[in-house]
Amino acid sequence: MADEGLDGEVVNAKATRVIEVDESKMAISNMVTWKDFVYVGTPKFFRAIELSTSEVKFQIDTGVKGMFSKSNLLLGALTDFQILLFNMKTNLPMLLLNGHTNWVASVVIHKQIIISASADKTAIIWDISDFYAPVAANSGPGGGDDHGKKKKDKKSKSKIPSLPSAATDTETHSEFETDGTGMTEYIMDSDFALDDDVMKCLEVKSSFIGPLETLEGHTDTVVMTGLIGGLIVTASADKTIRLWNMKGKCMQVIDNAHSDWITQGKVQGIQLFTIGRDNVVKQWTLAEKGSTFSKKTIYLKHSHTYSCEARPVRVFLSKSRLFVPMSDHAVYVYDHKSGKLVNKCVGHTDKIASLVIGSDNIFWSAGSDKKIRKWAVETGNVICQYLGHTGAINKLQMTGGNIVSGSDDGSIRVWSKRDVEDRLRWYSGTGGEKGKNLDKELEWYKGKDKGAKKGDAGNKQGVADELAWYM
Structure with missing residues (x-):
């Protein structure tokens, strides 16, 4: 599709803020955002930076291989094979998970249980219930729950909490796509305290915890782990998918899941999506709730294969759509309920590294061509380009009203995603009935309708409000 919005134009946007992370301009390979903070990982260091001031709030000189997060809890896969648990609310490190013997590829967290997957061919279950308690964002002592009224005995044996039903399991893994606003927060149990100088906790090693269970059986790198219907799923470069219970027992092995x-891999609800070097994306469905489980029962069943025109690079999910950037530099969008191709979004000229999903119909993409593009899925058109990076863009994140990007040029850039004209261009250009009805309002907004009341602030706000609702 052409890179065109309304009237053949593409909106070009510039960053509202540029943060030079390091004088050496080291490539930013990993990045997570939370509220007004960005957390940067490079092969040499980890930094917490306040977006509004560019001030570094915390730093450690340890390389980062990957970053994963849920709510205010960040998990950094370090180059020494450990996992750092970092509290983004306080901007302080809290725990180190020590057990893997090679780099960590994927992490999923639910309540007080963490599961990690690694190139050491294993996955590990970690129990952090002695240290952290998840609570509602507005709760606390006297705030409607029992947290703060009765502290858990740190020395008591940890218990694995019950997992949600398949219908409500929407854990984050492998890619972080939300900013955590309004989600459950994790707070430190007050019975546990680090040494006086908490900034040195990584040096004094006062906060290590080891594995609860190690999942063994894969014969190559375990590239992903997730939670599906109260069970753990892992996928590996050995071409197999395995299903485990929370005690570490393997319940199912799917050999040659890919050729x-x-x-x-990504999990959504009771669906698992996997990609392989065989140029296909596969969708797997957990057996229906209420099935009688036995050793002969197949829990995960193959439900659909998406044939690809090129090699799929990653998978990203919205409520009902599957977004797959491929090696031909296009993003293929599928309806993952029907399995049909919705559109092919063409415009990038080099590898696509990261996507941010706004809805079923809107997404942002970026990669080695140094540009961020915002797309309308229904038309396949680019509606806005974000220009300014001088190196490949490795990561995109969304926080509040902004898109945040990290690049090989060593900078973090902040971009506003709430440009009213940008939205009007897309909204009027979709060809839908509502879009046609807004043509005159677009003309008014651009000042071309001489009969319109340009000073009618109420009308302008009404357009913005309607667009905000639509988006």
Whole structure:
């Protein structure tokens, strides 16, 4: 599709803020955002930076291989194979998970349980219930729950909490796509305290915890882990998918799930999506709730194969759509309920590294061509380009009203995603009935309708409000 919005134009946007992370301009390979903070990982260091001031709030000189997060809890896969648990609310490190013997590829967290997957061919279950308690964002002592009224005995044996039903399991893994606003927060149990100088906790090693269970059986790198219907799922470069219970017992092995290496996987509800070097995306469905489980029962069943025109690079999910950037530099969008191709979004000229999903109909993409593009799925058109990076863009994140990008040029850039004209261009250009009805309002907004009341602030706000609702 052409890179065109309304009247053949594409909106070009410039960053509202540029943060030079390091004088050496080291490439930013990993990044997570939370509220007004960005957390940057490079092969040499980890930094917490306040977006509004560019001030570094915390730093450690340890390389980062990957970053994963849920709510205010960040998990950094370090180059020494450990996992750092970092509290983004306080901007302080809290725990180190020590057990893997090679780099960590994927992490999923639910309540007080963490599962990690690694190139050491294992997955590990970690129990952090002695240290953290998840609470409602507005709760606390006297705030409607029992947190703060009765502290858990740190020395008591940890218990694995019950997992949600398949219908409500929407854990984050492998890619972080939300800013955590309004989600459950994790707070430190007051019975546990680090040494006086909490900034040195990584040096004094006062806060290590080891594995609860180690999941063994894969014969190559475990590239992903997730939670599906109260069970743990892992996928590996050995071409297999395994299903485990929370005690570490393997319940199912799917041999030759792909005909070549599996490179990534994502879970949504009771669906698992995997991609491999065999140029296909596969969808797997957990057996219906209420099925009688036995050793002969197949829990995960193959439900659909998406044939690809090129090699799929990653998978990203919205409520009902599957977004797959491929090696031909296009993003393919599928309806993952029907399995049909919705559109092919063409415009990038080099590898696509990261996507941010706004809705079923809107997404942002970026990669080695140094540009961020905002797309309308229904038309396949680019509606806005974000220009300014001088190196490949490795990561995109969304926080509040902004898109945040990290690049090989060593900078973090902040972009506003709430440009009213940008939205009007897309909204009027979709060809839908509502879009046609807004043509005159677009003309008014651009000042071309001489009969319109340009000073009618109420009308302008009404357009913005309607667009905000639509988006």
